[in-house]
Amino acid sequence: MSISVNEASDIQREISERSAPDYLDQLEAEAIYIMREVAGQFERPALLFSGGKDSITLVHLAKKAFAPGKIPFPLVHVDTGHNFIEAIEYRDELAEKINAKLIVRYVEDTIKAKGLKEQTGKNASRNWLQTFTLLDTIEEFEFDACIGGARRDEEKARAKERIFSFRDEFGQWDPKRQRPELWNLFNGRIQKGENVRVFPISNWTELDVWAYLKREGIALPSIYFAHERELILRDGKLLNNTPVIEPDPEDQIVTRQVRFRTVGDMTCTAAVESSAATLDEVIAEITISRISERGETRIDDQQTEAAMEDRKKGGYF
């Protein structure tokens, strides 16, 4: 029914005498507000941090929200063992630099402890299995809120999810029973054992994240920028050449100049051919790209029309 209008950068024609905040300021203020609601409403929140650009943005926002104090919650990473080494190194360095508590739990351990069966064959991934580790971690530390970097523009199920997304004691999302979310009044009341997933950058687009990283001068893992790499060419997609990807007879090994537009597991994240070596060049490429972020790089979403919706119903973030 309705369209909400966000101000763009050209606001010179605005009647308001006060210098108007631009849309990045507005998005930033909203995200900080949400972070503070988490700190104010929950006893044991955590920030899910992977070393990818969206969660890097979250950490930066959390720093701003609670300055000059420390971020009042730990950073949590569910490590599938299939992550890019550059992202893992970045994760550890950042946590140390800002003196944050970093909790890492490994999917490998969950697989062993629970005797879980891994996918096998072409395009096998631990994407689904990380849900088990995440839920165990939530239980172990009794987290009542987990802040994540999901954005509504990424994917159609995410476009439907609340900013404070209630999960039952099994971590499940029920899209038909979402709490009404009105104004900026976030309802984080839960029973023991339940939790809330919170998405402070819900309203950011991919381009907003890049523009913000640039404006704030935030460093990123090197894989986001063009570099030469040995890759597996499979079904038109370029995957990192790594032993964690099960080989397929049709695979071709190639060397290309690429960058990663998103950073997930190596098994399901494809690279894009690019010569963009700086933030400005990356932003320029994304601006003219005619393919969406997940469409270009995520193999996990393309398996069925409702792949993300189904994963979320099972407790994925």
Place this chain on the structure above:
Amino acid sequence: MDDGKSTLIGRLLYDTKNILADQMEAIERASKTRNAGEIDLALLTDGLRSEREQGITIDVAYKYFQTPNRKFISIDAPGHIQYTRNMVTGASNADLAIILVDARHGVVEQTRRHSLIASMLGIPHVIVAVNKMDLVGNSEDAFLEIAKSYKELAEKLSIKDLTIIPVSALNGDNIVDRSESMSWYTGETLLSVLENVNVLKDQNQEDGRFAVQYVIRPQTEELHDYRGYAGRVQSGTFKKGDAIKVLPSERESKIAKIEFGGNEIQEASVLQSVTILLEDDIDISRGDTIVTVDNSPIVSQDIEALVCWMDDKKTLKPGNKYVLQHGTARSRCSIRDIEYQIDINSYEKLDEVEALKLNDVARIVLRTAQPIAYDPYQKNRANGAAILIDETSNVTVGACMIE
């Protein structure tokens, strides 16, 4: 009822080149499996499996698009009466509402309902898009007739800024591009209104209101005595040196410093998330409101409000107890009275209503356990809104607009 809402959003995105190639391919693929006909732009916003199966919008969907002039967030909300609560949810944050009227049917019950919600939720700008003009021969008379009856309707409501546009979402007439088949229409296109409407002016710049979310106390050696009040300016402006009052305690002080991200700034205006430090060490915690001393909200335990009831299991009855969340404050409250219910289709006031069911709208009286510092919703959206939470299920069950 298919009034073409999702198609309109799809058209806006398509004509402003905000649909990417892979998304278009996905829609084409999905369209083919559903009907043999044309590409169904509605599939772009109906994100849940059950929505695509039934071809209707159940929950609010957010879409992001931009033109060279502005960035937009579109909130696609379901129109059917059984999803009124979802519509209220979508409308609560909107700066502008587009209400679709089917040119073949004119102003109908649904139009009246949507308009009441837009007015009640205080959406400052309303565009009525008279859609499917192609199906009435693009007739000017048909349009003028509908525009006239809509204006009559709008007089009963408080819609501050109204624009009525003849469109065809299916053909893209007067959405982004001017219609060649309706050359008699000389007004603005839909996009042109969207791009030019002034939304900053709609923010309340007068009443200084700051709900404290969190107290920052680093407790380190060099910041031993630091106490910063973290929050977002809900309305008005705060400056260093301003005399302020803390509510509900009524204690007064002055702003010693305003910080953002740990750096000092001179003033904070509406919607900014900042940290305020005061000259005096007074007891302030989450749920308190800092206001400018010369402009006070109402502080009271007795509240009258319009409520939209959202629980599909339990009814609202006088005597029931809930948690009222207003700003960052939460207080238990008890329903004293249902003054009257409003028939959201006919706008008739219904007296002697005993209980409210899902999607009912009524004026209620409630009493809170602690005093609440509020402004009337129609004057100050940010400080006049509240939600009711069921104490046992923790679900949000009511949307309140305080009168």
